[in-house]
Amino acid sequence: MSEEANASTESAEATAAAATEGADANVTDAAATADAAAEQEAAEGKDAEKAGDAEAGEEAFSLAAPEGAEAFQADFDAFAGDMDAWLKANPNATAREALTEAAMRQARVAGDAQKQMLEQRNAQLDAWAGDLRKDAEFGGEKYDANVATAVKGLEAVGSPELRKMLDETGLGSHPDVVRAFWKVGQMVADTAVVTGQTGTSTRRSFADALYGNGNGKD
Structure with a gap:
């Protein structure tokens, strides 16, 4: 090669x-x-x-109902859930801001609860008054006269403390309470125990006749 x-x-x-x-x-x-x-x-x-682990490891804000209030745990859970969402949405909030938000939320909850209780109370009073008006023995055309008799019965045997209790609880309009004082009023109608007031009331319910100033129903 x-x-x-x-x-x-x-x-x-x-x-x-x-x-x-x-x-x-x-x-x-x-x-x-x-x-x-x-x-x-x-x-x-x-x-x-x-x-993800760090986020999952964040402990959610929670509230345990105190001893004796365990029945309201659901309300505590709802409040804690709302606050937990607020705290996550406002991670830089100060302690004062968080406390202010919690107080405002609690005030709204309390206000709503009070309003609901008042509505329920008034609805119950209206229902009791309706039952009395429809009662075959107490209501109908005899309703106003029977209310006046029930008021006389309360005046005969009731005390200021009793009136206050009936006012605060709304029991002054309960049909059984009205009938009880109505029977007492019938028994004392012609005695000196009666205050001497004459005539009959044309008030809409026993509570109105009982308290005079409309406090039977707020």
């Missing part, structure tokens, strides 16, 4: 070796890039997992 042929062969071999080395380098670089991408993805996944 001539020297030129040998030189040509050596040149071809060198070129092939260089190409092989370049291909190996490209493969190595590609593998390194893939490994780096995988490591970065794994790191991001761990960071996300840690963030």
Whole structure:
């Protein structure tokens, strides 16, 4: 083989070796890039997992009903849930701001409860008055006269403390209470125990006749 042929062969071999080395380098670089991408993805996944664990680990705001008030635990849970949502929405709130928000929420809850109780009380008083008006023995055309007799019965045997209790509880309009004082009034109608007031009342309910100033129903 001539020297030129040998030189040509050596040149071809060198070129092939260089190409092989370049291909190996490209493969190595590609593998390194893939490994780096995988490591970065794994790191991001761990960071996300840690963030999720930290968020899940945050203890929600809760309130336990005190001893003796366990029946109202649902109300405590509802209030705590509302405050928990507010605290998460206002993470930078100061203690004073949180206390102010809690106080305002409690005031609204108390106001709504009081309004509801008043509405229920008035509805009950109206229902009792309706029952008395429809009562075959007490109501109908005899209603006003019978109310006046019941008031006389209370005046005969009742005390200021009793009137106050009937006023505060609304029991002054309860049909059984009205009938009880009505029977007493019938028994004392013609005796000196009666106050001497004459005539009959045309008030709408026994509570109105009993208290005179409308306090039987707020």
